[in-house]
Structure formats: structure tokens, C-alpha cells
Amino acid sequence: MTVASQDTLVEARNLSVLYGARRAVDDVSFDIPKGRIVGLLGHNGAGKSTLMKAMVGLARPQGELKVLGLDPWRDRVALLQSACYIPDVAILPRWVRVDDLVTLMSGLHPRFSADRARQLLRRTSVGLADKVKTLSKGMVVQAHLALVAAIDARLMILDEPTLGLDVLSRKAFYEMLIEEWCDGERSVVISTHQVEEIESLLSDVLMLNEGKLVLAISLEEIDRRFVALSHDAAVADEMAAAHPLLRYRVGPGPGGSAALFDGEPPAHLQALGRRMRPSLVDLFVALTRKPELDRTQF
């Protein structure tokens, strides 16, 4: 294995996944280096879950895909020693006790540490003797993360991990993920619709629209490449004339508008507005809305 491939955990080149004639994932290419927290964004049906399944060998792709230097479809068993995955449909059996799950995982996974799992569970309000059916939805997800984070893996793939959780449970989930699992070497891929909430957590973004990758970029690069100008309603026409990617309202109160540009906006416009950090949600809306749904924002 070369140095480069050790630092790159996922390498996809012209990757497609077909369901019959439908291209769920359509010719995407990207890299995920080590030590990253990657947000996988897209509307329902954009191909997020399919792409994640391909990364852990549960969907057969066309094109090139290497995860931890392995072909996920051919080497799934070897891959799953060092990559872990919580699918969006993950459930734990209702009748099982949490310490039974720890025992089960100890037998199933060679890189699972029962001690580590118990230590992580102590962070939560989940008791080892609790049965899954007595736990709240948030506690089940916490228990699930504690079990998966007790695997000494290099890559974690989380498909809509906080769906249906209240705000405190979501915060607790991400807190455990950041404090207990991310160590600067491991990478995580998270898909979610709660873009605003995890934006500041992310180092990179992969944005899918109808199977196609419309953006694969680091957050730092977003700040350099995209510029949002907040401006008064009085200069709205000038802003519109420069063809921004998106125009939207900002902040509470009347009159606050903003225009989002790919690249530096013309100098005369910069004098009319105030630069802001473009938000991921605005970028997402700008890059993934369907042309037929295109509507004037004002």
C-alpha cells in the first residue's frame, strides 16, 4: 500500500449504482482523506443511502471504488473489520438487554472492545441491564453509537443517524461521536437533512442531486469560493442583474436580503453589500433545486 492510499480512506472514480435502468448514483468521483468529518447531503432519493451502501459493499457499483484500499463488494468481510456503518433502517431487537448486545458484539467483531463499549455507555443514561424495549428512541440511538464506536475502525458511515430524535438527543449523539471517536485519523461520513445543525461540525461536504455529485468540497474551500452579500432591498435589482446562484432573505426583521455568488461578485456589487459566510443550506438549495421547480425567491 502506498502512502497516498493510506491517507485516502475512500476513493471513488466514475462510480455508478444502477437499480434496473435507474441510476441511483450517477458517475461520481471523490476522495475522502483521513481525519475528516464529511456531510453527505441530498434530497430524498438523491442517492445518499445507495452511495453509503456501495461504500460498505452492500450495493454493487460500476466504476472504481476503493475503501481503505479494498474493493467493498469483493472484500466486504475484510473491509468491515475497519469500517463501521449504521444504516438508516438500523434497529436493535426490542427484547435484548444492552449487556447481551455487548457480549454479542464481542463475539462477532474482532476489533470490538467490550470495555470501551461499557465506558461509552456510561456517558449515556442507558444501563447495561436495560432492555431495548424500555429505552427511548434517543437512548437506543446512543446505545447503537456506543456499540459501533467501540469498534477500532478507521471509517464510520452514518446514514441519517439522528432522524426522529429531539434536539438534546441529537446534541448528545454528535458530542459522543466527536469526543469519543474522531481522533484526527479516523473519518466519518454522515448523511442528514438537518444541514444547519451539523454544518459547523463538518470538514467536507458531498452534495448529491438525482444521483449526480454537484459539489465535493471542503468547508474552507466553500468560504473561499462562494460569497454571500447581504444587502438592502433598494439594491436588489443590481444584485439580480449579476446573476447570483441564489437570492434569499436573511435574519429577522424586514429588508434583509442576500445574494449568493459562485466566485467573486463584481466589484461594484461588493460596495453595495456586506460579505457573509455562505451557509451550507443556502448553497444546498442553490445547487440542488430542480429547474422545473425553480421559482423567484421574492
Place this chain on the structure above:
Amino acid sequence: MQTWDPRQPIYQQLADLLAAQLLDGDPPEGQAMPSVRALAGQHLLNPLTVHRALQALGDEGLLENRRGLGLYVTPGARERLKAAERQRFLVAEWPRMRDRLRRLGIGPEQLEWEPRA
């Protein structure tokens, strides 16, 4: 969850927040700062962002790196922060406040300096 002002870099906002806590003695001078991971978890921020914020505080001499031990609050950091805050008040806030007091015709003798019991 925490929201960050889109007009300023997030690392700068975190650095300001941590500086305000240092001014309140949290953590006290000579004590260790929480780890990057702990801060990242607490504020739901990317660890790289936290790292940049701590670096900014280090550049201002408020934190010092003790080899192998991590970041500690520099002795004298609070005094330094207080001096900077004082300066900021006198330059940025006081002139506006003074103008307002003048407009309202409020003199020093009308201002209570001792908090009411």
C-alpha cells in the same frame, strides 16, 4: 443548538467566547484548557475550527503550550484580557455612551455608582 454569526469566522467567535470565559476565571490561570475534542464536542464544532481558535488565543499570549501536557492558561492572562477589554470599552463604547448621556442631559452626579442593596 448554538448558532454562529455568518458575518464572522466561526473560529474567531469561539476564540471570543473562550476569552470571555478566561476573563471570568474559567479555567483559572495556570490551569489546563479543555482538550480540542472536548471543546469540539461541547460546541459541536469541527476539531480543526477549535484548533484554530486555540491557536488565536495562543497568538495573543493567553494560552501557552506545555510540552506533552497541552495548553494552559498563561499566568497574567486575565489581567491582559481585562486591559484589552478596558481599552476596547474606552475606544469603542464610551464615546457613543457619552454622546447619549449628553443628549439626555445626564451628568455624573445623577449616576449611581454603588449598586442598590
